[in-house]
Amino acid sequence: MDALSSPDARGLVIAAGIVGGVLLLAVIVLLILWLRAARLLRRQRDDRSESEWDRIDRELELAEHAGRFRIIRELQDVAVQAVSRLVAQAEGIRYAAASDPEAATRSAGTLETLARDALADLRRAQSVVREGESAAMPQPSLHSARDLFRVMRDAGLDVTFTETGERFELRPGAELAVFRILQGSLENALRHGGTGTAVAVGFAWTDEGLQVSVDDDGIRSAARRAGLSPDEVDQATQYTIDDDLRALTERFEGAGLTEMRERSALFGGILNAHTVPGVGFSVSAVFPSLRFHNGVHGVDLGR
Structure with missing residues (x-):
């Protein structure tokens, strides 16, 4: 008589099938619960991020x-x-x-x-x-930049600021555009680079124009937060020529960057945003004739 055809063997097979089915069902239930918990955690994290920007x-x-x-x-x-x-x-x-x-x-x-x-x-x-x-909606100006730097430092960024050239008075709309570009760039650095990210902000003034640059080391910051040593950070952030070429050709999109590009174009400026391989992210807004630009045209009204 075949061993599998005995009543005891068939019972064991049936019992094993039942146990397997129960285990499979338990795994499915646990997987569903895990997915729901992960979704809830992600939603809570997003809510905290939005609350941070509101703050x-x-x-x-x-x-x-x-x-x-x-x-x-x-x-x-x-x-x-x-x-x-x-x-x-x-x-x-x-x-x-x-x-x-x-x-x-x-x-x-x-x-x-x-x-x-x-x-x-x-x-x-x-x-x-x-x-x-x-001021139902406060309109910050470049004088508010230092307050912005202080707030972003409190949020976790290591912000340094340099300024070259002779600063000149800007029209209120132009000041607001520059400030919002600066604010959006710093918020992106904090959102994607995380706490501990070093950000170098630069204003370069010319006779009639201004270049705003915001460069962060978000990629290296992520490696540092992982607890890597300086040598290990260097190894983890190595890049290739293909990475360099991709950084030169890729175009980043998103609501924040689109708004910054539109604000730049409104005052005759050009905004560039790209990854710096092995380091982080860079945003540059160049306004060739900001001194006399009123947001409609760049006619020199002072002449």
Whole structure:
């Protein structure tokens, strides 16, 4: 009699099949649970990232308002001192008028000058207040760049800044465009490079133009975060000629980069974004005639 045809053998086979089926079902259930947990974790990570960008924007807004309040306070202090001098001068003129009308007349000119100065300071304070009231959406400028660097350093980037050439005044729209390009580049460096990424920001001014560069070492930063030694980092970030050629020809897309390109083009600029093999990512925005560009055309209105 065949051993497999015995009742005991058939029972063992059936039992083994049942156990195998249960194990397979358990594996499928565990796999489904794992996939759901991974999806939930990814969603939570994305939510945290969005919250981080919201936090950065809120901190920039607070920095803008803090700077505005500081200006108002300083102007008010100056105006209070000027009004105090006005009161003292007016009292002196009142007493002098009884005995020396000519001296009182001469002092009236000084009083007028002090009054105009105080009025000018009060108007400056008023202008700053109105700017704050009308800024439903705060419009940062290049003066906000240092606040941006501070916020990004707190978020984990190692930001260094260099500036060459002589800076000139930009139109508000141009300032905002440059700031948003700078902000988007730093946010990308933090998002893709991670904490500990070193970022070199550069402003190069010419007589009529500006070049903004943001270079990070996100690739090397990822290797460092993995706990590799300096030699191991060098080995892990080696690249080939093909990598160099790919970096020269590939075009990166995405909502953030598209917006930065459009902001650059609006003011006659060109934005380039590419990988630096073995190092990280580089963004460069070149504006040849930013000094006289109003966002519509680049006619030199100063000539």
